[in-house]
Amino acid sequence: MLASRVLNLALVAVSLSLQAADDVNASAECASKPPERPALSQGHLFVQLRSGVQLAKKNSQDLVNVSTSEQIESTCNLNVRRRRRDSAMCSCRRRTGASNLQPGYMCKGTKITSCGSDCPIGWPETSGRPMIAEGAWCQIRRPESTWQLKQCPKARGSVTLKVLTYNLYWWNLFGKRKGHHESAGHLIADTSGPEQYDIMAFQECDDRERILRDAKHQGLRGKYETIDGGHAIALAFRKSRFQLLEHGSEEVGEDSKAQYYGRRSAQWVRLLHQDGIVVFFVNHHGPLRVSEDGGCTGSSVALNIMQVIAANAHPDDRIVLVGDFNAEPWSSRITELDKRLHRVFSGTRMGGVDHVYTNCKRSVVNKTNVGTGGSDHDALSVTFDF
DSSP: OHHHHHHHHHHHHHHHHHHHHHTSOHHHHHHHOOOOOOOOOHHHHHHHHHTOHHHHHHTGGGGOOHHHHHHHHHHHHHHHHHHHHHHHSOSEEESSSSOSSSTTEEETTEEESOOGGGSOOOOOOOTTSOEESTTSTTOEEOOOTTOOOOOOOOOOSOOEEEEEEEEOOHIIIIIISTTTTTHHHHHHHHHSTTTOOSEEEEESOSOHHHHHHHHHHTTOOSOEEEEEEETTEEEEEETTTEEEEEEEEEEEEEOOGGGOOOEEEEEEEEEEETTSOEEEEEEEEOOSSTTOOSTTTSHHHHHHHHHHHHHHOOTTOEEEEEEEOSOOTTSHHHHHHHHHSEEEEEOOGGGTOEEEEESOGGGEEEEEEOOOTTSSSOOEEEEEEO
């Protein structure tokens, strides 16, 4: 009985010392992390208590069990990954969504007015400009008509980029027809060509790994990393050619009440090609109803997408925006986007609601409507030579 009570006291002492250790900065833990040791038995704990609580505190690191050590190891690895990521990222980050390269940008804790290509492009000054979708969560001020991102950065070598945008019609093709003998995967594999797709964007995608498995089963080669963008959108990129610098997903629009499924997002990634060029790639699935105007379905969607790009893309990035916009070329969404980026390809189904945009129009070397593969949308393939 006495031994049991003593053992409990030892465990309490160890717990208190571990709780104190939790307050230590994670980077300090990484710097001073000792080799892993196995968890101590109850007998060993009793011996520690006989040497006094002070000894238990002194050796509290020795008493860390395997799961806690693994947690510290995970924290250290996370910090290392974050440092590696930050070294490749812009070091000057915008603190608010306020204005373009004004003193709302921070660089190592210091307000700055400019940091060249080491900062995102930045949203232009819009004070006093007309408010679009006023009163709604998606409201945004329209920039001057002269503000656009149609300038292609100066060439730095030559990089071929082949992209695909594809609405998979998931509820029908995969839900009702169980994939229809991997027809979508078959289309991807057959049209990837010897060069293979570099980046693939999917809309109405409930399982990004499923579509990639089907495509590989049908002959797609290469190793891809997939990223979920929420709201049933996802993308995949070639790991052998690109390093992921940053990624995110932000809501930019919302379905109208007449055909409501929820809010819609723009998913983005910054990818560093092995030859040094950075691609800023955006995947979007637009709000319903098709081509509807006003509120969070009209031009506010286009402007919110552009703000996402401006807040995260850098001046030297090659920008590619793709998706099922649920908007025909004459709609307010597309006419607004046409002012800001080059629309280089559009589909034909449903009046043409699938589109590809870029800031480098002259870099397009091939564009192909590769079919439907069992979907109700066109799958569009565009090849760039940056």
